[in-house]
Amino acid sequence: MLSVNACNTKNQIANDKNSTAEDGLYFGQKPPGLKPEPIERGILTKEGWELGGVFTPGMKEFYFTTTSGDAPLDPSVSVFRNESRGWKKYDFYATGNDTMYSKDKYIERTNSGWSEIKSLGGPFDTIPIMRLTASSQGTLVFDEFTRDGSGLLRYSRLVNGKRESPKPFDKEINTGKWKAHPFIASDESYIIWDSEREGGYGDGDMYISFKQADGTWGAAINFGDKINTDGEDGGGYVTPDGKYLSYCPRCKPPYDRMWVDAKIIETLRPQ
Template sequence: MIGRVFILGAVFVSGVSVSMITSQACDKPYFCQQPPKLTPLVFAPGIVSTKHRDHSISFTSDLKEAYISRRNVDTGKWWLMQFKVEDGGWTESTIGPRVGRPILSPDGQTMHLGNKYMTRTDEGWSEVKSLGATFARSDWGIMRFSSSKSGTYVFDDYKNNDVLRISTLNNGLREKPQLLAPHINSGMWTAHPFIAQDGSYLIWDSEKEEGYGDKDLYISFRQQDGAWGPAINMGEKVNTDKIETGAYVSPDGNYLFFNRGPTEKMKGIEPESNIYWVDTQVLWDLKDK
C-alpha cells in the first residue's frame, strides 16, 4: 500500500510506505487492546511499543489517529510516526524526521513540536512552522508544548535550569509566559508537561528527593482560587525505580499514557523505553491528597 506525500520542513517524503499493522477486523480505538485497570501495562506491544524507543503518544479526539516519536535502535535516528484507521484496520507510516516531541492540540488541528508546530490541511500536515518570537527564543529550550481547550499553553525549558512555564489567554490576548510556582519547578530534570483539556490539572516529570529513585510523574490540581495545588508524586501505582516521563491523558479522559524506561545503570538490560497505559482512576485517587 502506498501512502500520501508528506512534507516536513525541508524534508520531502514521497510514496511513503504504509503498512497494515492490525487485522482488517481491528479498527476500534486503542488498537483493540484489552484496557488496563490500576496496574500500568505496556501499550500495544509489538505494534506501538516495539524494540525501538517509542515515545510521546498522542491521539485525535475520535481516537482514529495516533502519533509517536520513535528512535530506531539500529540507526539511532528519530522519526515521527503516524498510526491511522484505514481500510478496516490500523496502518503505520512515517511522516518524517522528528521535530520536537509531538503532541496534538485538543481539537486535533495542530501538532505541537517543541517550539514549532504543524497544522492539518486537506492533504495531511502543513510544513513545519515557528511558534514566533514569544516562544521560539534561542535562549529557551522547549521539548514539549501542551495546550488546553481554552488556549492555555504549558511548556518546559531545558536551557534554564529545567523549568516549566505557562501562558494563558486573557480576553483573547496572549499573556506573556510566566514561570510556574516554585513547588512545581523544584527538583531536577523537570520537563514534559501535560495540561488537561479543561485546564484542571497538570502532569509533568521530575527527579526529587522524595521520589522512587529516578524521574517520577507528578500531578497538580487547579484549586478554586486558580492556584496550582501541591506537587503530588503519583505513587507506586505509576512510579518505579526506573524513569517515568512524558505523561499524556487520552482525549476521552479514560487512560493515562506515559513512558517507562531504564535508568543509566539499567541500559542494555531491557528496551530503552516503552509506552505504558493505566486507568485514570489513579489520578482521581490522588485528588484529595
Template sequence: MKFVKTLFISTLSLVFITSCQDSEKSNLTLLNNQIPTDTALIFGKGIVSTNNFEFAITFNPEMDELFFTRRKPEENNEIYTMKFVDGKWSDPELAFFKANQGWDFEPHIDPKGSRLYFGSTRPLNDTIKSSGLHQWYCKKSVSGWEKPIPLEKPFAERSVTMYLTSSGNGNLYFTTGEKEDKPEDWAIYNSINEKGQYRSIKRMGNEINFSGKYIAHPYISPDESYIIYDGEGTSGYGDNDLYISFNKNGTWTEALNLGSEVNTDQTEMCPSVSPDGKYLFFHRGGEDKGDIYWIDFRPIKERIEYINSN
C-alpha cells in the same frame, strides 16, 4: 479512622475499575491484547512500542489519528503517525513534516484538534543552521494538516522550548529555562492566550517546580483542573517519577506523586491523557530503551484527589 479511609479508597477503586471494564471498546483496544486497569501495560507492543526508544504520544479528539516519537539506536528522534481507517490502524510511518535538517520530537494535538505542536531543531525561517530547540505547529484545515510554522516571540527567543501542551482555551504549558540554567534546572512555564496572542511566558510556582531536578514535560488538562509532569525528587521511587498538581480556585496544590501503579525505579516521563480522559500514557524505561505505557487514569485521579482533600 486510618483503616476506614483505606477501606473506603480500596472499595472506591474496586467499584470504579469494575465499571470501567464493562465491555469498554475503543479504537485504542485494537492495538492491544488487553485493556489496562490498575496495572500499566505496554501500549501497542510490537507496533508503537518496539525495541527502540518510544515516548510522547498524542491523539486527535476523535482518537482515530495519533503521533508519537521514536528514536532508533544511534539515530535522531523522529515523529511517526498512524490513522484508524476502515476499522483498522495503519502501520506507523514518518510524519509528513519530517525535517530535512535537525530532528523532531514530542508532538501534541490541542484539545480542539486544530493545531499539532512539536519540538524541532530544524533551522528557523530561512537561516542555514539550527539556533536551538524550538516549537513548531501545523494548523488543521479541511484538507488536513498544513505545512509547519514556528512559534515566534516570546518562544523563539529561548534556546530551548520543549514538550508544549495546550489547554482548551489555548493557554500553553512547556519546559524551558533561563540562559544560565543547566538542563537539570529547567522548569515548567506557561503562556496565556490573549485573543490569539502570546505576549509573555511565566515560570510556574514552587508547588509545581518543586525542589528537585529535571522537572519537565507538563501535560495540562483541557480545563486546566490538573497538570501532570515528571521530575526527580527525594520522595520518588527511583529516577524520574510522574507527579500531579490540582488547580483549586486558581491555586495549584503541591506536587503529588502518582504512586506505585505508575512509578517504578525506572524513568517515567512524558505524560499525556487520552482525549476521552480515560487513559494515562507515559514513557517508562532506561537510558537507551523504553516503551510507551498506558493505565486507567480515572481511579488514580480519584484516589489522589480524595487523599488530598482529607
C-alpha cells in the same frame, strides 16, 4: 495550504470514543484497569503510514498519518521537513482543538487539511523546549532542557486572543531537578510532569498538581509506587479521549511504555 484527507484525526477520535478494543482503537489491545499494563509495541507497525502521506508545494515538507487508528497513543500527524542540515522529523500531538504542537512549532487545521509548519516565534524559539502541550483553551505548558537539570516549567495563556509571554510556575511545580515533560489536561484541571525531588522513589518520579478554586496550583502529589519505580519515570500524558494515562517507566531504551486507567488520577485528588 495542505490537503491530507487521512489526517482528519479529530473526527476519528470523536467517532472512536465509544469503540471497543475489538473495533481497532488502541490497536486492538485490551484497555487496562487501575493496574498499569505494558503497551504491546510489537504490534505497532509502520505499515500503512505512507497511505496518508503527501508533499507540500515546493517539496519542502512531507506529511503523513497512520491508518491503523493509533491517534490516542502516538502522534496524530508526523512531518518531515527539509531544513539546512537535511530532513528533520516533527511529531504533532492532538490538543482537543484545531491546532497541534511540536515544541515551538505548530500546525492548524484548514478547510482542506493541515497548514504548513508555523513557528510560535520569540521567545518560544529561544527556549530549548523538549515537550509542549496545550489545553483546549489554548494555554501552553512546556519545559526547558538544561544540562544541569535547572530548567523551569512555564506556561503561556491566550488573553483576549493574544499570546502572553511565557511565565514560570510557582514553587509548587518548579521544585527539584530535571523538571520535564509536562502535560496539561484539556480542561486545565491538572498538570502532570516528572522531576527529581526529595522523598521520591528513584532518579525521577511523576507528579500531578490540581488547579484550585482560586486558579492557583496545588501542592505536587507523587503518583506513588503503583506508577513510580526506583528508576527514572516520566513522560506521562493522557489520551485525547481522557480515558488512559500513558507513561514511561524507568525511561531507558527501548523506552517501553505503560498505560493505566485515567481514573487513577482521581484517586490522587485531595478530598
